[in-house]
Amino acid sequence: MKPDSKAILTAIFVGIIGAESFLVQPGLVGGLVDHRGLTPGEAGFVASADMFGMAVASFVISLIITRISWRTLLWPSAMAIMLGNALCFYLTDPTALFAVRLIAGAGYGGFVSLSFATMGRSATPEKTFGVYITLCLVYGALGLYLMPAMLAWNGIEAVLWFFILFPLVALPFLRFFPHGGEAEGASAAHKGYRVGAMIWGAALAAIFAYFLAQGAVWAYLDRIGVAGGLRVADVGSALALCSIAGIFGATAATVQKGRFGRLWPLLCGISLSVGSLAFLVGRQDYLPYVLACSVFNFAWNYIHPFLLSIMADLDDTGRFMIWTAGLQTLGLAVGPMIAALFITPTNFEMVNLFAGTLFVVSLLLMLRAAYATGREARLA
Template sequence: GLVEYLGFDDKSAGYTASAEMFGIALTTVAMTFLSHRINWRHCLYGSLGLMTVANAACTFTTDPMVFVALRFAVGVGAGSVVSLGFAIVGLTANPDRNFGFLIMWVLSYGALGLLVMPSAYQLVGMDGVLWFFALFPAFAMLFVHLLPTNGEDVEIVEADALDLGRGMKACALAAMLCYFTAQGVVWAYLFLIGLDGGLGEQQVANGLTLSQFAGVAGALLAALLGNRFGRALPLTISIAGGAVCLYFLTGTFAFMVFAVFVSVYNFFWNVTHPYLLAAMASFDRHGRIVIYAVAMQMVGLAIGPGLAATVISEGEYGNVNITGAALFILSLLLILPPVITHTRDVHRAAARP
C-alpha cells in the first residue's frame, strides 16, 4: 500500500516497515526493566493514545521521513500493549487456554486483514485504512479500566503458578530466545525455499496461505486442551514436530509436499506458542517472566533473518533448515528442565499437609 497509494519507493517502504518493528522490539525490551515500576493502566492509556495519534497523523503527511518516524511511534506504543497484554493473560486462572484463544484470534484477524486489505485500499484508500488503525486502539481504551494496575495487585492467578529459581527462569528465557530465533531463521526464507524447491510464486503463496488456517487450528487446539496433559508433552511434540517438518522442505518437492509440511509446521508453531507463554506465566506469580519472554520473542524474530543470511551458500537453503531445526531442538532441551522442575514443585506443594 505504501508504494502504490502513497508513492513511496521500495526502499522507503522497507524502512517504514522496519521502523515500526524496531519500535515494537525496543519497547518490549524496555518493558523488562519498567513493568514492575509503572502503573499498567496508565502505560496502556498512554500507549494506545500514542498509537491513535500517530496513526491519525500519518494521514496528514506525504514526507517519507516523517511517515517513518510516525510508524516508529506506533511501534513504540504497540510494544507496550503487546508486553502488558501477554503479561495480563499470563495472570489469568487458565493461561494455556487463554493464550491459545488469544493467538487464535490474532491469527484470524491477520488472515482477515490480508483478505480484505486490497478491497479496503480501493474503497477508502490508505487514509481510510490508517484511520481504522487510529480508531481501533482508541476503542480499546474503553476497556483499560478493567485491567490490573500491576502484577502485584492480581489476586487470582493460575493455580500452579510459583516462583522458580533464577537459573530455571534463565533457562526458560533462553529457550524462548532460541525458539523464536529459529522462527526468524525459517520464516524469513520460507518463500525462497519454496521457489528453490521448484515451485512457482503463486504456488508458494497458496501454500503459505493454507498454512495460516493450520496455524489457527493449532492455537485452537492449545486452547481446547489447556493444561489437561501438562506442558512437557505438548511442547515436546510440537517443537520436535516443527523441526522434523523442515527435513521435508529441502531439495526439490511437489506443491502438495510443500503445502502439507508448511501447514503442519505452522500448526505446531501455534500449538507451541501458547504453551510456551503459559509455562512462562507459571514460573512466577506477578507476570514479570512473561514480559521478559515477549522481549526474547521479539529479539529472536529480529536476529533470526540475519543469522539465516550468514549460513546461506550460493542460493542453497538447506543450511537455513538445518540451523532452524538445531535451534528448535536446543529450545526444547532448554525448556524441559524448568517445565519438569515446575511440575515437580507443584506436586510437592500439593502433597504437603
Template sequence: MTDAARAPGRTWRAPPDSLIASVMLAFLATAGLFYVNIMAAIVTGLIDALGVSEQEAGFVASANMYGAAVGALCAVALVRFVPWRPFALGALVLIIGIDVASTFLRDLQTLIAVRAVHGFIGGALVGVSYGIFSRTKSPDRVFGMLLVVQFGLGGLGTMLLPRLVPVFGTAALFYALAAFSLAALLMLPFLSDYPLEDRQQKDRNRPRIQFGPLGATLAAVFLFQLANMALAAYVIELGRRNGLTTDFASAAVGASSWVSIIGAVLVVALGVRMGRWRPLLIGMALAVVGTFAFHWSADPIAYIAANCITGSAWAFIIAYLLGMAAEFDRSGRTAAAAGFISKMGLASGPFIAGVLLETTNYDVLINAATLALALSALAMLWPALLSDRRLKESAQ
C-alpha cells in the same frame, strides 16, 4: 461476581478470568505486535511496492522487532508500577499515529527509523500486557487465546494484503495495522483492573524465582522464535523462488494461519491438565519435521503441509512456553522478560535470514532453522519437567 455488579453505574467490565476477558486481553497484546503475524505480507509488500531487496525488506522488519525488544525490556521494570490502563491508552494512540504516518514514507532509512520507534512503543505495550496475563488464573490459556487472535486475523491479512499492495502501495499494510490497534483501543474500557495486590496475596507462599529453569525457558523461547520467524518472514518469497505464484503462496500461508489456530485452541482447551512436558515434546517434534519439509516447497502440497504443520506447532508451543515463564513470578516480571526475549528472537530471525540469503540459499536457511528448533527443544525439557512436578505437588 462481576466487576459490574460490584460497582453499579460504572461501565461494564468483563469478569477478569472469563473467556471474553481473554479475547480482549489478546487483542490488547496483539495490537503492539500484529505486524509479526503479517510479516510475510509486509516483507513481500515492501519488495514489490518500494522496489527494495530481500535483505533491505528484512532490515525494516527487524528494526520493528528490535525496537519492540527494547520496549519489552523496559516493560520488565514498568510492569509492577505503571498504571497499565492509562499506559495502554497512550501506547495505542501513538502506534496508530505512527502506522498512519508510515503510509507516506518512501525513503528506506526513514522507514527503518520510524518502524523502530513503533516497535519500541508496541513492545512496551506487549510486555505490560503479558504482565497482566500473569495475574489471571491460567496464563497458558490466555496466551493460547492470544495465538487464536493472532493467527486468525494474521491469516486473513497474509492472504489479502499482498494482493492489495500493487493497487494501494505500502498504505494497505500500515492502515491494516492501524485498524487493528483501533479495535484494541475500543475494547480497553471493558477490561477488568487486574490489581497486582490481589495476585501477590494469593501467591504469597510461592517459592522464590528459580533462575536456572527460568534461564532455560527464556533460551528455549529465543531459539524457537528466531527459528520460526527466520522462515516465516520469507515464506512467500521461498514459495516464489520455487516456482509458486504470489497469489498461491500468499493464499497458502494465509490459509495455514487459520489451520494453525488449532494449536492455540488446544492450549485453551487443555490448559495444563496434561502438564507441559508432553505437549511441548510433541509440538517440538512436529515443528522440526514441518520446518525441514520446506525443502520440498516446489511441490504445492508439500508447501501447504509444511506451513500448516509449523504454524500449528508454533501457536501450540509458544503459548505453553510463555505460560511457563509467567509461572515463575505472578507479579508479571518474568512474563515481561519472556516477552523481551521472544521479541529478540523474532527480530533476529529476519535479520539473520537476510544475511544468510545474501551469501547462501534457502536450503541453508531451512537447515539452520531446523537446528535452532532442535536446540530449543533441548532447552525447554528441564524447566518443563520441573513445572510438571510443581503442578503435581500443588494438586496433592
C-alpha cells in the same frame, strides 16, 4: 487478585492489535519487495524493526509496572503505533523505514507485554493463551488472504492505513484493562526469584532460542515460495491456509487444557517443526508447500500456549511474563536479520538448518527449566 473476565477479554483484544504487523509479516515483507523496491534481505531487516521496538518497550515496562498504571501505559502505546505507521508512508530507504518502524514497534510492545502480564494471571493461563493465539491466527489468516488484493489496490499504503486505524477500535475498551498495582505484585514478589536464577535463565533462553528460530523462517516463508517457482497469488493463498492450520494448533492446545501434560506436546511440536523445514527447500510445488507451511504453523501455535503457561507457572508477578514477551519479540526481530546473512534470492537452505538446530536447543533448555521446578512448571 485474578483479573475479571472483562479484563481478560480486553487483554486478548489488545494483544491481537499488538501483534497486528507480525501476524502478516510474510505478506508485509513481500509488499516491501514488490512495492517499495527493497531486496528480500532489506525487507526482512525493516520488518525486524517492529520486533526490536517491541522488545525494548517490554524490558522498559518490566522495570516500571509496579509504579505506573498498566491502563495508563496503553495510551502512549496506541499513539506510538499510529505515529510509527503514519511515518512509513512513501519512505523507500531501508534505514529510514527501520527507524520509524521502531516507533511503531515500541507501541506494539506496550500492548503485547501488558496483555501477556494480564493473561498470565488468569485462572487458566493455558486456556487463555490458547484462545488468544487462536484469535490471532484468525486475524492472520484473513490478513494474509486479503493482503495481495490490498497491495494490488493501493500498494503498501493500504496496509499501513489498516495498521493505523485498528488500534482506534480498542480505545473505548481500555477502561476494562487492569491497573496492575503494587499490592498484587508485592504479594507474589518473590515467587519468580525462589525458582532460582539458573532455572529462570534456562527458561528465558529457551523462549529466545525458540522465537529466534521462528523469526528466521516465518519472515521469509513468502520469499521461499516465490524462490521455489510459485506465483505471488499462490503463495498468499498458501500462507492463508497455513494460518488456518495454526488455528487448529492453538485450538488443540486450548481444548487439551493440560490434560496430556506438557512434555508430549512439546516433543511432538518440536518434531513437527523440524520435520516441516526439510520440505521448505528448493523447488516448490503448490501442494507440498502448503502442507509444509501448514505443519510448521500448526506446530508453532500448538506449542506456544504450553511455553507461555510454563513461564506463567514460574512467575506470578507479571514482570517475568513481560520479560518473556520481550525475549519472544527480540527473537522474532533478530531471527530475520541473522537469516538475511545466509540467504540469496533463491537459496534458503541454511536458514532452515539454523532454525532446526535452535528448535532442538530450545526444547532441551525448556525441559531443563521445567523439570527443575517440579510443581511450579508442570510437565505431566
